[in-house]
Amino acid sequence: MKDCIFCKIAGGEIPSKKIYEDDSILAFHDANPQAPVHFLVIPKRHIANLMELGAEDIPLAGTLLHKAQELASELGCAEKGARFVINCKSDGGQTVDHLHLHVLAGRQMDWPPG
Structure with missing residues (x-):
């Protein structure tokens, strides 16, 4: 998708602090970390959110x-x-319309998250 920031990161148009990359996924450190360890894992193909996954995406x-x-294990x-x-759509707290998995660690996480 032309205006998607994560598609631009996956395509190399916007730099990121990559942790891992293969043909289908990319992992990179979050630009605004909320924990000592905070990275994202995204599909390179644009999928707007979890609700758009199909059986072919299993x-x-x-x-x-x-x-x-x-990667969480490798990072200690x-x-x-x-x-x-995985935040999904506006009520779920999703702020970038591209499926992404946050991994946060290195401190105690509160519940509920707020």
Whole structure:
């Protein structure tokens, strides 16, 4: 999508602090971190939100989750854990209309999140 900031990051038009990249996904540090460890995992293909995933996207969704877990472990979060968050649409707190998984760790997370 032409005006999507995450599509531009995935396409290399906007720089990011990449952690991981392959043909279908990209992981990078959040530009406005809310925890000592805060990164995003996105599909490179534009999918606006979780509600737009189809049955054909099941492998992609699994890849996003598995890579998020793997990267969290590599960044030292395995012992104490992390928060894995997918915000969806306006009521769910989504601010960028491109599916993305937040991984936050390195401090105690409050519940409810607010």
